[in-house]
Amino acid sequence: MQTPLLRWSTNVLTLICLVMLFLIFTQKQTPDLSFLDSTTVQSFKTIFLSIILEAFPFVLLGVLVSGLLQMFVSEQTIRRLIPKNPVLGILFACLVGIIFPLCECGMIPVIRRLMRKGMPVYVAIVFILVGPIINPVVYASTYMAFRSRPEIAYSRMALAFIVALVMGLIIYKFFKSNPLRDLSYLRTSDIVHHHEHHTVHKHDHEHDHQHSHQHDEHKHEHHNHGAGNHAHKHDHSHTHNNDHDHDHPVPTTIVGRIFGVLGHASDEFFDMGKYLLFGAIITAVIQTLVNRDSLVSIGQGEITSHLFMMALGFVLSLCSTSDAFVASSFTTTFSTGSLLTFLVFGPMLDIKSLLMLLSAFRTRFVLALSALIIVVVLVCSLIFEKIVFP
Numbered sequence: 001m002q003t004p005l006l007r008w009s010t011n012v013l014t015l016i017c018l019v020m021l022f023l024i025f026t027q028k029q030t031p032d033l034s035f036l037d038s039t040t041v042q043s044f045k046t047i048f049l050s051i052i053l054e055a056f057p058f059v060l061l062g063v064l065v066s067g068l069l070q071m072f073v074s075e076q077t078i079r080r081l082i083p084k085n086p087v088l089g090i091l092f093a094c095l096v097g098i099i100f101p102l103c104e105c106g107m108i109p110v111i112r113r114l115m116r117k118g119m120p121v122y123v124a125i126v127f128i129l130v131g132p133i134i135n136p137v138v139y140a141s142t143y144m145a146f147r148s149r150p151e152i153a154y155s156r157m158a159l160a161f162i163v164a165l166v167m168g169l170i171i172y173k174f175f176k177s178n179p180l181r182d183l184s185y186l187r188t189s190d191i192v193h194h195h196e197h198h199t200v201h202k203h204d205h206e207h208d209h210q211h212s213h214q215h216d217e218h219k220h221e222h223h224n225h226g227a228g229n230h231a232h233k234h235d236h237s238h239t240h241n242n243d244h245d246h247d248h249p250v251p252t253t254i255v256g257r258i259f260g261v262l263g264h265a266s267d268e269f270f271d272m273g274k275y276l277l278f279g280a281i282i283t284a285v286i287q288t289l290v291n292r293d294s295l296v297s298i299g300q301g302e303i304t305s306h307l308f309m310m311a312l313g314f315v316l317s318l319c320s321t322s323d324a325f326v327a328s329s330f331t332t333t334f335s336t337g338s339l340l341t342f343l344v345f346g347p348m349l350d351i352k353s354l355l356m357l358l359s360a361f362r363t364r365f366v367l368a369l370s371a372l373i374i375v376v377v378l379v380c381s382l383i384f385e386k387i388v389f390p
Contacts, residue, residue: 040288048284051325052276058141058321059269059276065137067265071257079114082123090168093126094161097135112360115180122172125369128357130164132320132347133157142343145324152336155388156324156343163344163380170372179365279316283326286312299334306381309338310374313346320347337385345377 081096083089111124132138134157143153286295299305309330318326323346327339347353349370357366 044284044288047287047329048280051280051283051329054145054325056276056322058137058144059273059319060265061137061140061321063265063269064261067261067263071260071264079119082119086120086122086172089120089123090126090165090172093123093168094130094134094164096127097131097133112180115178120172121175121179122168125171126164126168129167129348129373130160133160133344134164138320138324141321142324145328146331149331149336152339152343153324155336155340155384159340159380159384160344162384163348163377166376166380167372170376171369175365179361181360181362276318276322279318279323279326282312282316283329287329295330295333299330299338303382305335305338306341306378309334309342310345310378313342314350316346317350317352318346323347335385336389337381340384341377341381344381345373348377349373 081092083092111119111128115121115124139153139157142156143150146152298308313323316323316326323343327342330339330342354366354370357369361369
């Protein structure tokens with residue numbers, strides 16, 4: 001089944017081919033394309049290509065690391081490392097990205113499986129929010145993007161840690177129930193446990209009754225056969241549920257795992273690449289067409305600069321391994337605090353992550369979480385800017 005993007009691309013390509021054929025058969029002159037040499041277009045191409053060329057190496061590194069983790073690190077390994085203490089669990093979730101540097105694109109499916117195996121909701125959400133930011137790949141890309149201002153790389157890690165810590169404590173205090181959208185695995189387990197208990201009790205009762213009433217032997221066998229059928233149904237249900245959790249089994253051979261790493265990395269690269277291209281285009285358009293004085297007036301506003309960069313981060317939906325190169329293009333027009341807001345808010349909440357959250361968690365929980373992220377990031381960014389960059 002074709003994706004909407006593929007169908008749209010095919011339609012555009014077909015339209016271009018039809019236009020070219022029309023021009024050939026009617027012997028009409030090609031349109032005037034001299035505007036492509038204008039200063040505006042040249043500026044757009046320069047900004048666009050500089051963002052792409054700087055970001056691609058770190059995107060490649062990020063998807064390779066993600067592929068290695070997918071093939072060689074099991075979910076059980078991560079689950080065993082989680083402390084039982086809530087505060088230590090939140091601190092662990094804040095720092096686990098250093099050990100397992102996953103991009104936000106592949107974070108939510110992994111966390112959903114871990115939550116089904118018992119990971120607390122506050123640990124899972126903190127891991128989703130801060131894991132894509134506090135990790136070595138993102139730190140390296142941010143440091144390279146802001147080579148002349150390395151303090152932004154340090155500040156990004158610190159602000160993300162503060163926001164995640166506050167978010168974790170709030171979620172631990174006020175969100176007690178399991179927010180997963182699909183809880184059928186829990187209901188199936190409860191039904192199966194009750195059915196097994198009922199079947200065993202019934203079997204024991206009939207076995208005792210058999211010694212006093214031999215003529216009920218056939219009935220007893222009939223009930224045993226029924227219980228066996230129920231057990232068979234239970235096994236089938238249990239197997240189906242496990243298969244659902246492990247749709248893509250990890251290869252056992254080293255060659256299979258290497259090919260799995262390459263396959264997973266290529267899928268993530270093309271999945272993230274389209275967001276990077278989209279983000280680079282939007283950024284280049286803004287830098288080229290929007291009046292510079294207008295950008296400066298917005299970018300230096302105490303509140304408007306933060307709100308604008310939050311909205312930009314949400315719309316662009318960039319990967320955390322490449323968003324720093326987009327942010328660096330706004331260095332001369334926007335305040336340092338608003339750049340940090342963009343670098344922290346974008347990986348935590350954007351269009352693609354919102355859709356992925358809605359696919360895994362209940363709508364009410366996602367809306368509450370989104371509002372909480374907006375408020376906490378904005379407040380923490382304003383306070384952080386006042387203290388660190390007065």
